[in-house]
Amino acid sequence: MIVCFDIGGTAIKGGHAYASQDIRALPRLPTPANDFEAFTACLRQVIGAAEAKPRQIALSICGIIDAQTGKAVIANIPCLHGRALQEDLEAALGLPVLIANDADCFVLAEAELGAGRGHSVVFGIILGTGVGGGLVVNGALINEHGGFAGEWGHAPVAATSAGTPPASLPRFQCGCGQHGCIDATCSARGMERLHQHLHGEMLSSENIVQGWIAGDEACKRSIDVYVDVLSAPLALCVNLTGATIIPVGGGLSNAVPLLEEIDKAVQARILRPFGRPLIVQAQCRMEPGLIGAALAGLRASRA
Known part of the structure; x- marks a missing residue:
């Protein structure tokens, strides 16, 4: 099992994914855009609601991870912008973290479960x-x-x-x-x-x-x-x-x-x-970012 998130500027959508066809969405939480500690506390809340310790955390974000520097470019969430986000989240959460762009998660969901x-x-x-x-x-x-x-x-x-x-x-x-x-x-x-x-x-x-x-x-x-x-x-x-x-x-x-x-x-x-x-x-009309993050996370956890 993994925990997946779709991180937007106003809301955090979380879920627990057991398989590509078994992704259980949880209620949304407001995004603490200016407070990294409050942001990680929201993630811990979703992780803590899981039945067991997850193997992986996977995030869809409304931004980009610069492949050269590893730093996040997320203009509408200042507490994440400019961070070595994977490293910082792994240190804060104590679990492996995968991060992908929300459009990439959308197309991954469509490729595996939708029109693609x-x-x-x-x-x-x-x-x-x-x-x-x-x-x-x-x-x-x-x-x-x-x-x-x-x-x-x-x-x-x-x-x-x-x-x-x-x-x-x-x-x-x-x-x-x-x-x-x-x-x-x-x-x-x-x-x-x-x-x-x-x-x-x-x-x-x-x-x-x-x-x-x-x-x-x-x-x-x-x-x-x-x-x-x-x-x-x-x-x-x-x-x-x-x-x-x-x-x-x-x-x-x-x-x-x-x-x-x-x-x-x-x-x-x-x-x-x-x-x-x-x-x-697109056929994945509901929560494609969350679905794509789940699929990427499940694949990473198996690898």
Whole structure:
């Protein structure tokens, strides 16, 4: 048995995992974002509720472990940011600790238990508050030891002309410090920026998608431009990785017609014809970070 966690900026989701099909989630706890001692006390509370001493602790985090330094990059949990987190947690908890990025945990869950079952190369993507992703090859995360692989949302590659007919687009400022990232243009907030740029009005991403489905001309134009911007770099990711399925999570994944439109645009731009949907809604809709952490932890404990 292992204890797994999905660590977010506002809540800690914990669970006890006995097997890949037997993951028992526990009530959420608020994240003590500024107090490391209080943070580890929350983890001990979940560990202490286990029936026996666990073999392993596994964490999904909303950040990155720098593979070169071993230090955590977690901007929204200051008490963890900049720490040699694995070492510090192992010292505090007295158990082996595995840490993985939340998008990596999402795609690991999809590869083993969700839409990616039976596929050798699974590239899972997040379309929501941010644009992220992770890569699983032959059942294993590329990022098993930390790092930035799969972060396709960050690079100055967003088109400055997109849609039919082409619209001129600015290179929006991204939270990572660059201009023109897919994250800045194609996240939920990015979709809202696009709509405001094109039409001079601010609408929520939910209302833009709903308006597009209902046939609103302004929303149709915004989605046309959005899909054009998104599909080119995503097609490159497919060609580069050889992924044969792309499960999508995040808030925008709830709009299945939008995923179908993205799928159509990506498949028109890749080298390999599939003849079936490639971009699909994720199947692990509940707690994919916790599930992915459990799967990674169970595998590490067996090794």
